[in-house]
Structure formats: structure tokens, C-alpha cells
Amino acid sequence: MIVATLPVAMEEIIERFGPHCAYAIDTDGSTENERLVKTHCCFCGQQCGIQLKARGNQVIGFEPWEEFPFNRGMLCPKGVKRYLQGSHPDRLLHAYRRDPSSPGGFRAMSYTEAIERVASAIGGIQAAHGNDAFAVLSGASLTNEKAYLMGKFARMCLKTSNIDYNGRLCMVSAAAGNKLAFGIDRAANAWSDIPLADVVWISGANIAECAPITTHYVWQARENGAKIIVVDPRITPIARTCDLFLPVKPGRDIALFNGILHLMIENDWLDRDFIEQHTVDFDKVAEHVRAWTPRRTAETTGIAERSIHRAAELWGTARTSFLLHARGIEHHSHGVQNVLGAINMVLASGRIGRPGCGYATITGQGNGQGGREHGQKCDQLPGGRDIAKPEHRAHVAKIWGIEADELPGPGVDAYEIFRKIDRGEVRGLLSICFNPKVSLPDNHFVGRMLDKLDFYVAIDFFLNETARHAEIVLPGSLQEEDEGTVTQIEGRVIKINKCVDPPGDARQDWRIVQDIAAALGRKRGFTFESPSAIFAEFRRASSGGIADYAGITYERIEHEYGVFWPCPSEDHPGTPRLFEPDSWNPIAKGRGRFYFSDGKARFHAAPYTPPAEDVDDDYPIILTTGRVVSQFLSGTQTRRIGPLVDQYAEPRIEMHPRLAERLGITDGDWTTVESRRGSCTLRAQVVTTIRPDTVFVPYHWAGARSINQVTIAAQDPISKIPEFKVCAVRAFKAAAPSQCESL
8 A cells, every 4th residue: 555645646646556556645644543453364264363554434554463373463465465455446335237338337326226126136036936046156255144144145035045155166175075084174273283293294285375374384393393295286385395295197186195095004104093993994995095006106196106105104104293285186076085085194194183183174265164164055054054954954943933944955056056047047146255257167158147147136345257247236345344253274263353334335245135135025034233143143053063153252252362163152162173082072972083973083985086177189288277375266356456466467377398398388478278168368487396297377367367268167076166176278379469358
């Protein structure tokens, strides 16, 4: 942010610093009425503590919050610049309706008229085509209160089964694998266990760019003598300082995990007492991995045999260890199997549920953990309950004051909702905190489906690429304009504090949703006066569930710097480390450490299957996608923050010099990557830090620069997560696109 302390015209600031500049003008340099608000970063699942500085109704800067235990004042580039977005001229200050004759295609309208138009459209579509003809797509960056409210709104107010969320693109493979193996879906440890580990294994997680503060914990472990193993097709920044780098061929992670377990068994690097007392089905997995010899593992994964042996020995003989993974092993049509393979390694070692011994999935979105626990998933009710189970339905229905049979059944995943639009089964859509036209694979199809809808309403604070297809756009709230809770990467429930009010006609999202319910004449259950009132009901709804928040209060969170769930009562200390011998476990009822009735974890034989689309003579190169440090998700926020745009202004096609030479491409050349679905033309970035058979493109950009024009919509059969990390492409040198084409 540029803070001008002398009188200066707004036009001069924009001329000097560019259209991406957010600005605050203080004509006399006064610091009166400035205030600091302790809250959290609005971006990734780490949710680092930060103090936002405000003057009047504007956030003007930040200060470190050194007392918050997770990040101790440290912030990544996105956290340092996150405060700039609120002053951006693109901020939605009014409701809008589509009007092709207006500049930009939209015309401002009154908020009340917009709500009435939305309610009329919902009512008309449901009267003509049934309740399920209207769908809801929600977001994993919403607070727990809003996530809970969206699930309740869809199922109780709209009575539709068709609700899902953008966590479908993030954590669902990890969630499914964790539930199958442990009976519960959460990082098993606080990050404070990482520095205590003798070995830290990182698979498919570019933590230095995607979760930078986590790098600090890994480096602490290294300073304490730990060995660091990194598995990735690219030498990411964390891999540059690791002890062993395993350059896996994209889509072959399960083969590596099976091969490591094969060597652990062969060398008896096992905790047999733990396996016998606390797990089931090890023998089935041992039989399955017998075929995964080092030679076969090497041939499948593209990793040298000697490196596979070394990795198995480091992991197998460690006294303590911590395994971390993220989307690199989860964004696959067999992502759940990848997760189960990683968990098999952990269970066979017995190194879980004690200090320095852990397992965790790195949460990507701001509330990726809490957002998948409390009812906005298509198959889920609050507390991590299963919507198909009668006893789970009965508990939530009682809290909501309805009969259990009034609740609709399970719905479908986010991508399947677009297929339902194609079939005419879904005719209307409401989205909040979701930009599927950028973030879903094969996004030309997504755009066509948005235009096929009878009615679409978007709630957001910027007019993102998806919202441009809407009939009505409702101006929602930034994180700093509301309060509530989120559940960060470790399972720690923390508090977001309001710093400023929404500007103009913008409203807090929960107010907008309740206004729609009222306009529909269905306001029963939607008359909350504050997020704290929503949280009070949500605590009761989660009580007794796997994700039990009943003992967590706003006051405890503030006093204790967050509370780890499960926390069933206000006198319970919370659960920083799962699976300890004496930890509270309502499922096993004191008979075991894991969340099954017998208290034992489950091994699962994880078969290797190749990617849904492998390379061939026509498309001989593997495309994989991911993030860069200065951008976030679909870029709706970060592409409007000038310094972050300057840091990484455009996506590039990262390729190895050997591949570039074969294609006749040099660094900076315009290059096209093309799949069976579409193509994308960007500048090449020739680097030695990627496999020669693979190209990498970040996915944060829209339009002609969107790599999701190229990706495949294949999905995992269990989690329904798309296969963003592997598809077959060809690449060739191209002419520079026109200015219009490059946008």
C-alpha cells in the first residue's frame, strides 16, 4: 500500500504506481484513531496470526502478531500484502444485474431489489422443476459459521440435495483416506511435533511456496539433526535443502509408497507390537506389496533404485518421524489410494500418536479443514456426520427443529453439478466464495454450463470470472469485515476478528443468505443476529460428532490462542495430538486409539493404477499444475494486489533444457501446450529443476492464460477430486498472442 502523507490526487497515485495499486490517502499524516486488530491471514490453511492496522473504515497496514504460537509474527509475501485488497477499485459496492448494454455488462441495482429477484428466481425454478433443480456451490475459505449456515440453507431452506464446495478441489482425497484408515479426518499432530522428528518425509507438497511458514518447522527439524526427504517431479525450494530428493514421475506415488513398504518388510523395519495391538489387515497389505520390488518401483516411478533403498532405510530405521503430503499426491484419479499408501508407511512404523511422531495433510484453503467438517459437502452434516446415516440425520434435524425425513439425501460433487446442468437436471445456481470457471478442469465446459443455466446468482466481493456469467451479483464481505472461526492446518480452531465494516451496500455473507431465506418466506432457522449466535447453534450441532466443537467458545479461543478439536466440553483441554494412548475417543470408548469401534487403525492395500490419461505418440509430455508463492487459488484476490502481481506477473510453462532443446524452444519463447481438450499459449521458462518428461504451469490465471483449459476432468472414484496433476499434452513454439488473446 502507498500511504500518501501530502495532499495528492488519486489519479496521480494510479499514474505513478499503476492500476494494481491499492491506496490510502492521509492528507495531514495524522495517526489518530489508528487501531490494531488481532486476527488471521485470509489465504492458505496455515491461517497465520496478524494484526491489521485500521483507520476509520479502512485497513491501512499490518503489524506482526508475535504471540500467536503458529507463526510467531512470521508472514509470507501474501500475508504481508493481504491488507491491500480492501481498497481496490474493483471492490463490489452494490448489487448488480446483467445488462449487456451497460459498460462491463452489468448495471447497479438496489440490494433489496436484487434479493427479491433472487428469491423469485429460486421459487420459480423449484416450483417448476423440483427442489433439486436449484444447486449451491460454497467455499472452503468461509468461516465455520458460514460453512455451517450454507449447509443448513441448502438443506433446510432450499431443501435441495445439490450442495458442494470448492474443497472438492483440495482436501477430499486426504479426508477420504484419513477416514478409511483412522476413522477421523484431521492432521494427527500440531506442527510443534515436526522439529522433534528424526526424519521428515514430504510428498507432493511445495511447502516453501504454498505453506511457507511450515518451512520454518522443517528447518527447525533439520537444525536438530533430522533428515529431510522430498518427493516431487520438480526440485521445489524445500527440495534444494533436503537430504534426499526423489523425482517421482507424476501419477506414480502409490508405486513409491508400496515399494518403500516392501523394503520395510524385507528388512524388518517394522513396529510389530504396534501393528499387532493397534491395526488390522497388515497381512493383506504385506502380500500386496510383495510384488513391488525396488526394480519394479524404480521402473514405474522413474526414481533410481539406490534412492529408493536409501529412502526406505532412512524412514524405516528412524526413531521418530513425521510425514506430510498435499495436493501433489491427492490431485489424481487415484488420489485416495495415494493417501492410503502414505498412511500404510506410517502405520507400519508405529510412529504416530506420540511426541515427534506424526502424519498430516497440508490444508490449502483458508478454512480447508473446518470447511469440510460442518455440512457444505454433498454427503455431510455438521460435526463430520454422514448425511446417509439415520442417527446422524436425527441429531441434526433435532437441532434444526425439523423431522429427519425433511432432510434431503446425499448430493453430488461440484463437477457433477455441472454435468447435471448439461443434462437439464439443475436449472439454477447460487455460488459463494467459488470461482469454478478458473479452478475446475476442462473449464470451457464449465463456462458453457454457466450460460446454460436459467438463473445464476453469485455472492462475492470482486466480480470474478465465474460471476461474470451471473444474472445477479450480490456484494459480499472480505474476511476482515466479519467475525467467526476457522480451523487451521493443525486442527486448531481460531478466531477471525472484525476490523472494518463492509463498504457501500456490501453485506456480511451470512446476512445475505438470511435475507434470501426471508425473501423466500422461509426464514425459520435463519434469524441469527450475529456469528456468535450461529456458532452457539453450530456447537450443539457438532456435539457428539467426530468433529466435536461443543467445548470451544470464542472466549477460550482468544485466551488459549486457539483450541484443537475434538473438544467435547468446556472443561476438556482440546486435542493437539490425536491417537495418543489415553486420548479422548468417543468411538472406541476407551478401548483403543483410533476412531473405529475396536480402536484399531486400518491398513488398506493400495493398488497402482496409471493416470486416467497417460502419454502417447500424439501427446508425449506430462503436464502437471500447481501454485506459486505470490498467487492464491483462482487469483480473485491476489491478482488485484499490485506487489504480488509484480512478483509473478504471468504464468509460464516450466520445462527442462533437454525437452526445450528437442522442441526448439529457448527461455522466454512463446510456447503452446495442447491437450485433447484445449490449448494454452504462454512464455517458456527453461529450468533444470523439473523432470525432462514433464512441464509445469501454475493455475491462478483466467481466460487465455488459464491452464485449466487443458486439464482433464477425470476424477477419483471415491473422493471425486479431479486429476489436476497429470494429463498428456504436446508442446511447440508459437507466435506471440495478440494483446486480447493473452488476457
